[in-house]
Amino acid sequence: MEPDFVPTSFADFPEDVQLCILSFLTPPEIANFSCTSKRFVSLCRSDAKLWYALCDRRWGSKTQIRKWGNGKICYRLLYKTLSEWESLIGFWRRSGQRSTSSSVAAVATVARPPPLVVFEWGPSFVAGSRVSPSQDGTYGVVKSPFLWMSLSPSGEPVNFVDSDGKSGEFDSNYCVDSIGKTDLIPVDVNFMGCTHLVVEENIGLGCNSHRNGFRRSSSSANLCSDEEEASGSENGTFGSLPDRYMSEMYQHFANRTSPSGSGASRRQRKREKERQGKRKWVAEHFVKITDCSPTPSRPLQGLWKGISDCMKLEFYLVTYDEIGGIACRRVGEPADRFSGSAPVFWTSKATFTEPPFSQDETIMYHSRMHLHPIDEENYMFGELPIENEPVFRILYINSSYDLLIPDLAGTTATDRRNEGRIWLYRDGTFGFGFLQDNFIIDLKHMALNGFLH
Incomplete structure (x- = not known):
């Protein structure tokens, strides 16, 4: 006959085991747990033990928590501050x-x-x-x-x-x-x-x-x-900010309508001028760029970098909309009036063409030159042929200013509408190009595992 099983109480664990278990809880959960027994109140209030364990588990691999505030601040305050700043x-x-x-x-x-x-x-x-x-x-x-x-x-x-x-x-x-x-x-x-x-x-x-x-x-x-x-x-x-702006607006109009408002308004404007000076x-x-990395369902999403047709490195942001469309824009200062609004490429339907590809599509891809950094071109020039990346899937795209600026419809700006392709590679990167061009802009990851690449 097997002996009866005797459950182990949380209080029977050594303190270091208790701290390890509690470090997985959130502050509200710890507050609720401290109400279960008077003997656990001191443990939940222990700054050097429990709150240090909480900080160390959550941020110990990212920052040196013992050095914040020259090591003179309590870990409970540090936990609260880092929780706020983590969203940055x-x-x-x-x-x-x-x-x-x-x-x-x-x-x-x-x-x-x-x-x-x-x-x-x-x-x-x-x-x-x-x-x-x-x-x-x-x-x-x-x-x-x-x-x-x-x-x-x-x-x-x-x-x-x-x-x-x-x-x-x-x-x-x-x-x-x-x-x-x-x-x-x-x-x-x-x-x-x-x-x-x-x-x-x-x-x-x-x-x-x-x-x-x-x-x-x-x-x-x-x-x-x-x-x-x-x-x-x-x-x-x-x-x-909203409360402060409302207060300033109220004070501004009150000064303008009150009998003695002219003098008060002048004094306020003088103080504001001195403050601005x-x-x-x-x-x-x-x-914030919330979706800056690709996912299995959104393989093009995120921040990318690539050598553009002017042979300069550009940053690109690819976003998906709620109806399945994809837009890619440059992240940079607008060079002209419309560059901040126009997509580099755009498609209303993110449906990829799967292999095997037609002969026309294969020729279209292999007949185009890939834009690479200057040092890579010098290394390859006249020496070894550049092997094209193996294509995993193909997506049809276009680009048009009047997609986002309806007033431009029917003008010369609409001549910029181009049909093109996205070639998704097996390594997760991709290249894009338009039918009227003979080159492909290959895009690389901006960041991998949270670090700039």
Whole structure:
């Protein structure tokens, strides 16, 4: 007869095993678990044990959690901060035109910065870097850090930008007191919703203008203080951009309609002019590229790079719409009026042609020249024939300005409509070309496993 099975209680496990199990839980689950027994309350409140284990399991392989805030901040605060900042990691693109008007024109750079930005974990900070194509005719990518986000020993966020891009790699030893002694500019990093980011100068850092330095608007997920969490507030933090704009609008119209409004309005305009005169950084808006990698159902999706017909490296963003269409656009500064709207290629139906291919399709592919970096062409020129990539599937595409700009229909711009092909290769990359051209632009991955490639 088998002996009766005696279940093991959680309390019977050694403490290190208990910590390991609890490290898989979320903070709300830990809070609920602490209510089950008085003996577990101290364990759930242990900063050096449980909250360190939580941070280490989630971010230990990405950043050195012991170095944040010079190792003087509690891990519970670190967990909360890194949970907020984790949504930054990845690729973003600048939205809108960077203003050069008003008093900030004197400090605005002549050359516009690259529109593509990538956020990555550092040893004890999050760094934002501008990403641009190399100018040497290769597939190389240039990464220039410009935004740095970390925590002071007191647990306050410390964010600043390098407007000139001359500081190189950021040093993890910067703190609030040292920012004023450098050319770096303190900024606030604000989320407007989940995928819209605003970086604006914090000219009142010494006056503690923003306690957190990293805020979300009331339209996004709540990132409120402990007191607000306890009270169950669902309206966002005080001072979020929509609330602040409404307050400023109310004050503006109140000053204009009140009996003594003219003097107050003049004083307000004077203060605003003085405030703008102190600014060294023009606010920039960024939109997150949420789908920047291919998937089995969307093999063309994401960020790509390739040598264009002008023999320069270009970045491309391929997106799928809700009805199965695919559009590819260049990620860069618009060269003319319509380049920001027109797709490089477009198709309304993402249905691939499977092999075996017809003889005409085979000849169409093999008769075209693949555009490669200059060094690869020099290596192959006159020596060895370039072998074409094995084609896995074929997709029909076209390109037209009037697809997105109806007013151009019937004009000379519609002459740009081209029928073309996408040749999907077995290694997951692809090339595209149009029937009127004799070349194929092969696209490579921008990033693999979360790293620029």
